[in-house]
Amino acid sequence: MRFKADEIVSVLQTEIDQYRSKLDAREVGRVLEVGDGIARVYGLSGVMSGEMVEFTRTKVRGLAFNLEENSVGVIILGDYLDISEGDEVQATGELLRVPVGDALIGRVVDPLGNPRDGKGPIVTTQTRLVESTAPGVAGRQPVNQPLQTGVKAIDAMTPIGRGQRELIIGDRKTGKTAIAVDAIINQRGENVICVYVAIGQKESTVAGVIENLHKYGAMDYTIVVISSAADPAPLQYVAPYAGCAMAEFYMYEQGRDTLCIYDDLTKQAAAYRQLSLLMRRPPGREAYPGDVFYAHSRLLERSAKTAERWVIVPSSADKTKVTDDWSVIRKPDNSPVVFVGPLEKEHAEKHELSKHPGHKVAKVVGSGGSLTALPIIETLEGEVSAYIPTNVISITDGQIYLQPDLFFAGVRPAIDVGISVSRVGGKAQIPAMKQIAGGLRLDLAAFRELEAFAQLGTELDKATQSQLDRGYRMVELLKQPQFKPMNVVDQVMVIYAGTKGYLDKIPIKQVAAWEAQFLRFIAEQRPAVRTALMKEKKLMPWIEQQLTAAIDAFQPQFKAPGAAAV
Amino acid sequence: MSQSEKQHSSTGNDAARTETVVDVGTQRVARIYAEAVLGAAEKQKQSGEILEELEALTQQVFRADPHFQAFLASSAMGRERKAHVIRKAFENRASELLVNFLLVLNEHERLDLLQPITTAYRDLRDERGGRVRVQVSTAVPLPDDQRERLRQQLAESLHKDPVLELQIDPELLGGMVVRVNDWLYDYSVRAQLEDIRKQILARSSYEIQSRRDRFSSPDGN
Numbered sequence: 001m002r003f004k005a006d007e008i009v010s011v012l013q014t015e016i017d018q019y020r021s022k023l024d025a026r027e028v029g030r031v032l033e034v035g036d037g038i039a040r041v042y043g044l045s046g047v048m049s050g051e052m053v054e055f056t057r058t059k060v061r062g063l064a065f066n067l068e069e070n071s072v073g074v075i076i077l078g079d080y081l082d083i084s085e086g087d088e089v090q091a092t093g094e095l096l097r098v099p100v101g102d103a104l105i106g107r108v109v110d111p112l113g114n115p116r117d118g119k120g121p122i123v124t125t126q127t128r129l130v131e132s133t134a135p136g137v138a139g140r141q142p143v144n145q146p147l148q149t150g151v152k153a154i155d156a157m158t159p160i161g162r163g164q165r166e167l168i169i170g171d172r173k174t175g176k177t178a179i180a181v182d183a184i185i186n187q188r189g190e191n192v193i194c195v196y197v198a199i200g201q202k203e204s205t206v207a208g209v210i211e212n213l214h215k216y217g218a219m220d221y222t223i224v225v226i227s228s229a230a231d232p233a234p235l236q237y238v239a240p241y242a243g244c245a246m247a248e249f250y251m252y253e254q255g256r257d258t259l260c261i262y263d264d265l266t267k268q269a270a271a272y273r274q275l276s277l278l279m280r281r282p283p284g285r286e287a288y289p290g291d292v293f294y295a296h297s298r299l300l301e302r303s304a305k306t307a308e309r310w311v312i313v314p315s316s317a318d319k320t321k322v323t324d325d326w327s328v329i330r331k332p333d334n335s336p337v338v339f340v341g342p343l344e345k346e347h348a349e350k351h352e353l354s355k356h357p358g359h360k361v362a363k364v365v366g367s368g369g370s371l372t373a374l375p376i377i378e379t380l381e382g383e384v385s386a387y388i389p390t391n392v393i394s395i396t397d398g399q400i401y402l403q404p405d406l407f408f409a410g411v412r413p414a415i416d417v418g419i420s421v422s423r424v425g426g427k428a429q430i431p432a433m434k435q436i437a438g439g440l441r442l443d444l445a446a447f448r449e450l451e452a453f454a455q456l457g458t459e460l461d462k463a464t465q466s467q468l469d470r471g472y473r474m475v476e477l478l479k480q481p482q483f484k485p486m487n488v489v490d491q492v493m494v495i496y497a498g499t500k501g502y503l504d505k506i507p508i509k510q511v512a513a514w515e516a517q518f519l520r521f522i523a524e525q526r527p528a529v530r531t532a533l534m535k536e537k538k539l540m541p542w543i544e545q546q547l548t549a550a551i552d553a554f555q556p557q558f559k560a561p562g563a564a565a566v
Numbered sequence: 567m568s569q570s571e572k573q574h575s576s577t578g579n580d581a582a583r584t585e586t587v588v589d590v591g592t593q594r595v596a597r598i599y600a601e602a603v604l605g606a607a608e609k610q611k612q613s614g615e616i617l618e619e620l621e622a623l624t625q626q627v628f629r630a631d632p633h634f635q636a637f638l639a640s641s642a643m644g645r646e647r648k649a650h651v652i653r654k655a656f657e658n659r660a661s662e663l664l665v666n667f668l669l670v671l672n673e674h675e676r677l678d679l680l681q682p683i684t685t686a687y688r689d690l691r692d693e694r695g696g697r698v699r700v701q702v703s704t705a706v707p708l709p710d711d712q713r714e715r716l717r718q719q720l721a722e723s724l725h726k727d728p729v730l731e732l733q734i735d736p737e738l739l740g741g742m743v744v745r746v747n748d749w750l751y752d753y754s755v756r757a758q759l760e761d762i763r764k765q766i767l768a769r770s771s772y773e774i775q776s777r778r779d780r781f782s783s784p785d786g787n
Contacts, residue, residue, distance in 0.1 A: 007773075028749070
């Protein structure tokens, strides 16, 4: 036995000995009516909007949602069936907070941070406000670092940068979650903390996702926040904010990169609509409350790439502990001088550092983190002009649009290249990818048009036919099975081969086999090309030369699948 | 000391609380009437008597005969008929002011608001008189001297004249719970036992956790 009974008894004894009675003063109210996840409370006249309240008898927590002249509308974050009329409600004087920190990594929690995976209590002393304001202009820097999803079609044509908000939108069963999960799996070894927030989904679906994350080793750096379809609407409403707070901890406190997936915001909006209507807030378009836009915009605005802060400190300073206050340069009012962003850093290195010999420029710990958001929206029958889809499209920095037609035609991921865009990610793409993917998008869009034309059965001239052939092969090349994220360097090499026409002679059905054999060939026989590309991240002429040589060497070795092997 | 001090049974005061009206419009109207009748009563120096009469009417008469409340609130009866009944029932039994007030309410068809008006009247009168209602719950009845001491202390800390509403709640086990408006000051034995329980639970689960962590590998668990 690991602990002795008498040890525990002595702990209890000291606890009782040390107990000092204190007056328990609290602000209270009484439940007037309760139902459907909300309660109307009389009293609590000093309660703040958004303050946490507690139902004294059942210990269930709630959130002051509506402050009215004579009563307070409370949304109940927990089991509301045990609460009855006349129950006492007490104010806690605190806004809603969730536990954060390393104890949550690899865990499955509900939106309040309670464990849902049966792996014991989550022990952490750190908490964070669920609703916090987004960083301001000065606290940010432009997106400049790629977040590789490992999906060829996305990384090539709708690239995502760290700190970006990229919407994944499409009908049901078009592979929205699959893309998000692939993106998480691809963060292995990238030092990115992932938060997967499941809102209003079937528990069975979420269980499947968690199992896959486990299977591919992604739970080592992932937090899963669940509020399933069976959970009360208030929990579904709060879930994305809670997940965001858990990711923000890593962005703000440790300066790390994070990825947050909200799967999906349509259901969160529906939960919010339910709450608002029960609270008798006036309904607007599609019966959503007037502030449903704000509900999403304030959530997505919290994704950011925070600016790096640099200070000049003595050379001996410990780099892992630097704060603003360590700066040796002071303003007249004795506040520290901090250099924000790459330009000011350059200035500090070139001009300021020479005035302070024996010093160095060091990054403030916790600056320069990022929170990338991949919100998911489910459309009905491809209707993107519905209220919630248009809202979120306008908030995010681009969208990946998934088409059921493509999905059933076997193009998976079923990304519609024509209307999928990324407004800022292009800046974050690695130069090699930028070089080869530039024309890919337009080519594919042109191909789609030609394809429709070709279906008329008219005779085609040679140039059109070859453009079509190229297009078919590119579409084939961009197909990718689930759970098989690909390194960006490999992506560059195969897309290069495709755009340069090396695949034109390969039958369409064999493109996937060609790709697999080619990558194996490179890994086994020409690793130098790969390492060079990995290092330079740019298609230098000499690398390009090596790459074409490698492709030429490989072509005769390609064995069509089904052909008799040795 | 002129305030009435009532020693209720434990549920006595809850009845009034649960009848709280949340409808903002109703409350506003009730407050207007309450202000008017309080003004009239203060002129005649009868504000205390009127309160007693109103409370007697809404709590005792209505409870004894709910039909009477329904009759007053109903618009199916004509105004003249109701006025006749009011005169017959209350004249010479209640103060002239109350009868007149009821007749005015009848004239305006607001007799259904009698309950909220009574509440508003009481609150308004307390407010003007610098009084504050304090609900005090104890496990056993408070002796007079303690009650007096409590009143003095409350008067000191609240800077108002406290009106004690005493309740007996054996479940508290000991100590007392004082409630002033929305603030609850809980110094009962029950609350302290609950507090001790929470502390011990938290402390022992922490101890168990730390003992367990000591044995598990630093990176695992």
